[in-house]
Amino acid sequence: MPIQQITIVGTGLIGGSLGLALRASGFAGSIVGCDKLAVLEAATARGAIDRAEADLERAIVGSEVVVLATPVGCSLAQLEAIAPLTGREALITDAGSTKTSFVERARMLFGANARERVLPGHPMAGREVGGIANADAGLFRGAAWLITPVAEAPDTRTTSNFTPRQQEWLRLLSAIGARVVMLDPERHDRLCAWISHLPQMIATALASSLREEFGDDEALMQIGGRALREMTRIAHSPYSMWRDIALTNTENIEEALLRFEQQLSHLRENLRGPGLRDLFESANQWPVTSGQ
Amino acid sequence: MPIQQITIVGTGLIGGSLGLALRASGFAGSIVGCDKLAVLEAATARGAIDRAEADLERAIVGSEVVVLATPVGCSLAQLEAIAPLTGREALITDAGSTKTSFVERARMLFGANARERVLPGHPMAGREVGGIANADAGLFRGAAWLITPVAEAPDTRTTSNFTPRQQEWLRLLSAIGARVVMLDPERHDRLCAWISHLPQMIATALASSLREEFGDDEALMQIGGRALREMTRIAHSPYSMWRDIALTNTENIEEALLRFEQQLSHLRENLRGPGLRDLFESANQWPVTSGQ
Numbered sequence: 001m002p003i004q005q006i007t008i009v010g011t012g013l014i015g016g017s018l019g020l021a022l023r024a025s026g027f028a029g030s031i032v033g034c035d036k037l038a039v040l041e042a043a044t045a046r047g048a049i050d051r052a053e054a055d056l057e058r059a060i061v062g063s064e065v066v067v068l069a070t071p072v073g074c075s076l077a078q079l080e081a082i083a084p085l086t087g088r089e090a091l092i093t094d095a096g097s098t099k100t101s102f103v104e105r106a107r108m109l110f111g112a113n114a115r116e117r118v119l120p121g122h123p124m125a126g127r128e129v130g131g132i133a134n135a136d137a138g139l140f141r142g143a144a145w146l147i148t149p150v151a152e153a154p155d156t157r158t159t160s161n162f163t164p165r166q167q168e169w170l171r172l173l174s175a176i177g178a179r180v181v182m183l184d185p186e187r188h189d190r191l192c193a194w195i196s197h198l199p200q201m202i203a204t205a206l207a208s209s210l211r212e213e214f215g216d217d218e219a220l221m222q223i224g225g226r227a228l229r230e231m232t233r234i235a236h237s238p239y240s241m242w243r244d245i246a247l248t249n250t251e252n253i254e255e256a257l258l259r260f261e262q263q264l265s266h267l268r269e270n271l272r273g274p275g276l277r278d279l280f281e282s283a284n285q286w287p288v289t290s291g292q
Numbered sequence: 293m294p295i296q297q298i299t300i301v302g303t304g305l306i307g308g309s310l311g312l313a314l315r316a317s318g319f320a321g322s323i324v325g326c327d328k329l330a331v332l333e334a335a336t337a338r339g340a341i342d343r344a345e346a347d348l349e350r351a352i353v354g355s356e357v358v359v360l361a362t363p364v365g366c367s368l369a370q371l372e373a374i375a376p377l378t379g380r381e382a383l384i385t386d387a388g389s390t391k392t393s394f395v396e397r398a399r400m401l402f403g404a405n406a407r408e409r410v411l412p413g414h415p416m417a418g419r420e421v422g423g424i425a426n427a428d429a430g431l432f433r434g435a436a437w438l439i440t441p442v443a444e445a446p447d448t449r450t451t452s453n454f455t456p457r458q459q460e461w462l463r464l465l466s467a468i469g470a471r472v473v474m475l476d477p478e479r480h481d482r483l484c485a486w487i488s489h490l491p492q493m494i495a496t497a498l499a500s501s502l503r504e505e506f507g508d509d510e511a512l513m514q515i516g517g518r519a520l521r522e523m524t525r526i527a528h529s530p531y532s533m534w535r536d537i538a539l540t541n542t543e544n545i546e547e548a549l550l551r552f553e554q555q556l557s558h559l560r561e562n563l564r565g566p567g568l569r570d571l572f573e574s575a576n577q578w579p580v581t582s583g584q
Contacts, residue, residue, distance in 0.1 A: 124517040144515040181515055194502060195512055199519045202494060205555040207575035210486060213551065220487055221579050223436040223473055225416040227491045230522035232578050239572035246563040257560040259505065261553055263497040268549040271538040280531035283499035286524050287513050 003168055004029040007063040009056065009078055011035045011043035013127060014095050015069030016135030019048030021176035024137040034059035042132045057085060065169055068094035072244035076105050079118070083109040091165045092118045097192065097241070098248040099148040099185040106150050114150040119166050122146040122188065123178060124196070128236040141177030148185040193252035197245055200234055201257060204242075207235035295460055296321040299355040301348065301370055303327045303335035305419060306387050307361030308427030311340030313468035316429040326351035334424040348373060352382065357461055360386040364536035368397050371410070375401040383457045384410045389484065389533070390540040391440040391477040398442050406442040411458050414438040414480065415470060416488070420528040433469030440477040485544035489537055492526055493549060496534075499527030 006022065008015040011033040019031050033040050033049030040052035053059035060066050060082055068075040075094045079102070086092065096102055099120050106118035125143040127134055147170070151161075162170070170180050183191070210232075214220050220228075246253060263279075270276045298314065300307040303325040311323050325332050325341030332344035345351035352358050352374055360367040367388045378384065388394055391412050398410040417435040419426055439462070443453070454462070462472050475483070502524070506512050512520075538545060555571075562568045 195516045195520045199523045204575040207578035208571050209555045224487045228487045231491045235575040235578045263501045279500050283496040283527040286499035286527045
C-alpha cells in the first residue's frame with residue numbers, strides 16, 4: 001500500500017520546499033504540516049501542505065511518514081516525543097544537518113527496531129534566507145540527500161536492507177530531483193564539518209571581521225566583486241540553526257577549524273616565500289565545478 | 293582630438309576582455325595588442341585586437357593610451373621600459389590588483405609629470421579561469437573600475453583635475469559598463485587586501501586543506517553544496533598573478549589574515565558558548581547582495 005499521508009514537522013524553508021516539491025512531483029497523498037500557526041497559514045497559502053495542525057501529537061495521526069524538518073535540537077526532542085505515539089506503520093525521518101546524535105537518540109528510543117523505524121536524512125540544500133516565504137519546489141533538484149541508516153555495521157552502498165516503506169520514501173526523494181547518497185553517520189558528520197560547517201563558520205567569521213574593521217563603510221559593497229559576495233552570502237544564516245549544529249558536531253568542527261587556521265597561518269608566513277606556490281598549486285587541483 | 297589608437301599590453305582575460313568590450317561599446321579607433329605570439333593570434337581571431345605586435349617598443353608607437361594588463365610585477369617592469377619611449381600625447385594606465393607600488397614607480401619615473409602621464413586603474417572583475425579563451429565583452433559590466441590617481445593630496449571625489457585625455461579614458465570605461473570609483477592608492481590596497489586578497493587566500497587555504505584531508509575522495513564533490521562551490525571557485529586562480537599581489541601588498545594581507553585567523557579561533561573557542569551568537573548576529577548585519 002503506497003504512502004497516503006506525510007506529516008512535515010517544521011514547514012519553513014526545508015519543510016515547506018519539501019511539501020511543494022512532493023506536490024510538484026505528483027505525490028497524490030495528503031500532506032499535513034505542523035508548525036506555529038502563522039507559519040502554517042503561509043504554508044497552506046503557498047500550497048505546501050493540505051492540512052495544518054499546530055499540535056505535534058495530532059499532526060502525526062494516520063501518517064505513514066513523519067519528516068522532522070526543524071533545527072537538530074528540536075528534531076531530537078520531537079523524536080523523543082513521538083516515539084511512544086507511533087507504530088510500525090509510520091516511518092520517521094528528518095532533515096537535520098548533523099546525524100550522529102540523531103542516530104544515537106533513535107537507537108536509545110527504539111532499540112532493535114531503530115533501523116526499521118527511523119531513516120535519518122539530510123538534504124544538502126538550503127538558502128541564506130530561511131522561512132516558508134523562500135520555500136521553492138526546485139530546492140532539492142540536483143542536490144544530494146544524504147541518508148545515514150541506523151545500523152550496527154551498515155552496508156552503506158545498497159538499499160536492499162531497507163523496508164518497503166523506506167524504499168518508497170527514497171523513491172519519493174528521487175522523484176523530487178534529489179540524489180540519494182548513503183553514508184554512515186560518523187563519516188557524514190566529519191565530511192559535513194569540512195564541506196558545510198567549516199564554510200559557514202568561514203563566512204560568519206569573514207563577515208563579522210569586515211563589520212568590525214570597516215563598519216558600514218560603503219566602499220566595501222561598492223567595490224566588492226563576485227568573490228566577496230559568494231564568500232559572505234551564507235553569513236546571513238540564522239544562529240538558531242547553527243547553534244544546534246555546533247552543539248551536536250563540536251569536535252569535528254573544532255578539528256576542521258583548527259586545521260584550516262593552521263593552513264592560513266602557513267600561507268600568511270609564506271606570502272613572500274616559496275610555500276605560497278605550493279599552496280596555490282595544491283588548491284588548483286581542486287575540481288572545477290559548475291552548477292547553480 | 294579623440295583617442296584613435298589604444299595599445300593593450302597583455303591580451304589575456306583582462307586585456308582581451310577590454311579589447312572586446314571597447315569594440316562592443318562602439319570605440320572606433322584601432323586596438324593594438326602586445327603579448328606572446330600565440331596569445332596574439334587568439335586575440336586577433338576573437339576580434340579583441342586589430343593589430344598584433346609582440347614587441348613592446350613597437351606596440352606603443354602612435355597610441356594615445358597604453359593599458360598594461362599584466363600581473364603587477366610585469367606591469368612595473370613594462371612601465372619602466374616604456375617611460376622613456378612615450379611622450380605627453382600618450383596616457384599610460386594599467387589593470388593591476390595592487391596600486392601603491394605602481395603609483396610609487398610612476399612618481400619615480402615621471403616625477404612632477406606622473407599625475408598627468410599615468411592614471412593607475414584596477415577593474416574589480418575576473419574569473420577563476422584566465423586567458424584569452426575566457427575573455428568576455430561583458431566582463432566589466434556593473435563591475436567597479438578603481439582609479440587611484442597619482443597625486444600628493446588627491447581629491448579622490450572629482451575628476452576635474454584630470455587631463456582631457458584622462459577624462460576621455462574614463463568615459464570609455466563607463467561606456468563598457470564599468471563603474472569608475474576613485475580611491476587613493478593606500479586605501480585601495482588596504483580595502484583590496486580585505487575584500488579581494490583575503491577571500492582569495494581563504495579559498496586557496498580551504499581547497500588545499502580539503503585536498504590534504506580527503507585527497508580525491510569523490511564524496512566531497514558528490515555531496516558538496518552551493519556554499520562549498522562558491523567558497524572554492526577562485527581556488528583555481530593562478531599563482532603567477534597572486535605571487536605579485538602577495539609581494540606588493542604583503543603587510544595589508546598579513547594584517548587581514550591575522551585578524552581573520554583571530555576571529556576564527558574566537559569562533560572555535562565559542563562553539564558551545566554564547567560568543568557564537570554574537571558572531572552570527574554581527575555577520576547577519578552584512579548587507580545582502582544579489583548579482584552574478
